[in-house]
Amino acid sequence: MISDFLSSRSIDCDFSVIIPAYNEEDYLRSTLDALRQACKAVSPLSGEIIVVDNQSTDQTSKIAIDFDCKVVTEEIHQIA
Numbered sequence: 001m002i003s004d005f006l007s008s009r010s011i012d013c014d015f016s017v018i019i020p021a022y023n024e025e026d027y028l029r030s031t032l033d034a035l036r037q038a039c040k041a042v043s044p045l046s047g048e049i050i051v052v053d054n055q056s057t058d059q060t061s062k063i064a065i066d067f068d069c070k071v072v073t074e075e076i077h078q079i080a
Contacts, residue, residue: 012046013046013047013048014045014046014047015042015045015047015048016047016048016049016050017035017039017047017048017049017050018050018052019031019035019049019050019051019052019069020052020054020074021051021052021053021054021056021060021064022053022054022055022056022060022077023056023057023058023060024056024058024060025056025058025059025060025063028051028060028063028064029063029067032049032063032064032067032069035049036067048069048070049064049067049069049070050069050070050071050072051064051069051070051071051072052072052073052074053071053072053073053074054074054077055073055074055075055077061073
């Protein structure tokens with residue numbers, strides 16, 4: 001759950017980027033590549049990328065993990 005993740009994480013970065021995702025394997029790689037480049041542009045700052053996977057049935061979580069993102073699974077599948 002998201003609340004479990006938030007209560008257990010340490011605050012040791014300057015910013016977090018949160019990406020909600022559902023079956024985004026076709027687009028997630030290019031999104032994360034672009035985001036990684038943008039993060040390098042603010043290099044003195046440290047950040048993290050969090051992908052919130054909304055019960056994807058494709059490789060969304062695996063791709064996020066391959067990019068060293070933190071992955072949170074949202075158990076309730078809905079838009080809002």
